[in-house]
Amino acid sequence: MFEYAPAPESRSVVEIASSYGLFIDGSFDGGKDGNVFKTVNPATEEVLAEVTSAGPEDVDRAVAAARRASGPWSALPGSERAKYLFRIARIIQERSRELAVLESLDNGKPIKESRDVDLPLVAAHFFYYAGWADKLAYAGFGPDPRPLGVAAQVIPWNFPLLMLAWKVAPALATGNTVVLKPAETTPLSALFFADVCRQAELPAGVVNIVTGAGDTGAYLVAHPDVDKVAFTGSTDVGREIARTVAGTGKRLTLELGGKAANIVFDDAPIDQAVEGIVNGIFFNQGHVCCAGSRLLVQESVADELLSSLKRRMSTLRVGDPLDKNTDIGAINSAAQLSRIKELSEIGESEGAERWSPACSLPDRGFWFAPTIFTGVTQAHRIAREEIFGPVLSVLTFRTPDEAVAKANNTPYGLSAGIWTEKGSRILAVADQLRAGVVWANTFNKFDPASPFGGYKESGYGREGGRHGLEAYLA
The missing domain is CATH 3.40.309.10 (Aldehyde Dehydrogenase; Chain A, domain 2)
Structure with a gap:
């Protein structure tokens, strides 16, 4: 076995603020109830930043912003929406080194994985769904597919930015607006993505990011003005969400646990x-x-x-x-x-x-x-x-x-x-x-054109590929 000398990636390539607010209607603010939580580097237990915890009033504001943006965004021609998605994909590629370091600091995964696996796949998902935005009539879901409206998306801590891409990219391509809640232990890359949206000049309210723990996610999922819920996480929480959504008319996709x-x-x-x-x-x-x-x-x-x-x-x-x-x-x-x-x-x-x-x-x-x-x-x-x-x-x-x-x-x-x-x-x-x-004869190979999802207690619905559009279309 070779003995390798340390080859550390510099953490100075990414700037981490001491505190972060909520991203609502195109700008950051501190939240209404003033509660905050800390996100730490799991490799050192060092506090990376203080993050605002969204309360019910904050979630209400985020959903209202997404609702206001929904009409103009869905009315854009698919080719115009595609331009924003292409722009986001290119910015992610340009800033991939910053994002990879941030992801490894906040999540604990090796830099070679965040750099060589996560970030290329994140950009690829936005590129892929940008390509679908003006071709929805040919996706096999009817000649005039319509967006559902406001999508509530709750993502886990194991692939924070990649799970964001899996959910946000098809939602935007199909003309929906988004309120996203990242996991409380890994909120930083989602908040960085909010800055990417501003850099891409995405219209205000199309993407909103509310940070917090499980109660923030529960309130978002139960919100009466949400049309679609997408969740990736544990089977136990997935069951709770299914019970909450049952009978409401909301569309639901769940990507849960596994024992492959x-x-x-x-x-x-x-x-x-x-x-x-x-x-x-x-x-x-x-x-x-x-x-x-x-x-x-x-x-x-x-x-x-x-x-x-x-x-x-x-x-x-x-x-x-x-x-x-x-x-x-x-x-x-x-x-x-x-x-x-x-x-x-x-x-x-x-x-x-x-x-x-x-x-x-x-x-x-x-x-x-x-x-x-x-x-x-x-x-x-x-x-x-x-x-x-x-x-x-x-x-x-x-x-x-x-x-x-x-x-x-x-x-x-x-x-x-x-x-x-x-x-x-x-x-x-x-x-x-x-x-x-x-x-x-391989394992853990992913491609944005290939659908992913499970059976039984691993959830239902598919993300990725043409199939990933269906969950966001009426």
């Missing part, structure tokens, strides 16, 4: 599969709803694959998210770290065998070493519950039918992976998996 199976057959290229397994569970510290958190490996190659996997895990570098050599950054919050630790301890107490490579963790911040559990059965909680951290449960199978049965034995259905050299096996197994996305 990564299935490795005996003819799979082992080294390639190991890279896919590592990417599937340790990318973004395992803070991925479609993470390959259950490894199903055919018995005859289990020992060979596990030894190769452990060898590869021993080369992973855990540490400073702003170091370009870092593979695994900080856990996003103390609360999430506590849950990861709790479920890992439960895994041990239930009899699974735990293994982590030798690695020294920083003294400050929220850290968890990459971990695998072997001897896992389907009855173990670590095989059934979403851990949302760098923890992999390993199970074995003998036949393809057993692999499919074990993969589908979950309340979730967001994603899955298949590793084999046989194309016919890929097609046969993928056809039987109850998962919204099935990757073949």
Whole structure:
């Protein structure tokens, strides 16, 4: 293994204000009730900024601003709306270094992920949906599709800017206006995006950003003047939102949790599969709803694959998210770290065998070493519950039918992976998996033209692609 000298990205490329207000009707203000909260760097526990917490009156103002902007925005020709989206995409590209550093500081993910994965995908989503804005009549949703009106969008902390792009881009392309609530632990990139909207001269009120905790999101979702609700986050909160929206006539899409199976057959290229397994569970510290958190490996190659996997895990570098050599950054919050630790301890107490490579963790911040559990059965909680951290449960199978049965034995259905050299096996197994996305000989590959979403407790509706337009059209 090479010993790499530190290669830190400078945090001076992005300017972080000491405090941030709410972005309503094209400008920032301090909110009506004066409540604030702090957002911290999970790698150091340093306070990055003080952020306004939106109360009911603030949410009312944001929704009213979006409603006022709705008529003029939807009346614009699609080609005019597209110009704004193209402009936003180009500004994001121009300011991608600032945004990548900000995302890693506020979220804890390695800079090479925010720089090389998140930011290119964010810009690509705005470019992609800009292309749809003047072609909606040909999208297959009727000859004269209409926007719904005001969209309330609540996004999570694991991919703050990318989840914003997934939601805002199709909403604007279809002529809707937006009130967005970012996660309370990662509000900074959304507030930076508000500045991007101003730089792009987006009309006031088309995008509004209200920051706060769960009660802010709950009030926004329940607001009577909202026409559409989009949520990405936990299944428990998704259930609450579904109950709130039921019977109101609001359109709803939910992208919730997952417990994806990564299935490795005996003819799979082992080294390639190991890279896919590592990417599937340790990318973004395992803070991925479609993470390959259950490894199903055919018995005859289990020992060979596990030894190769452990060898590869021993080369992973855990540490400073702003170091370009870092593979695994900080856990996003103390609360999430506590849950990861709790479920890992439960895994041990239930009899699974735990293994982590030798690695020294920083003294400050929220850290968890990459971990695998072997001897896992389907009855173990670590095989059934979403851990949302760098923890992999390993199970074995003998036949393809057993692999499919074990993969589908979950309340979730967001994603899955298949590793084999046989194309016919890929097609046969993928056809039987109850998962919204099935990757073949790869994992965690995203494209703005490809729809993403799940079955069962992983939610409903699709984001991305032509399908992503449907949720925002009447």
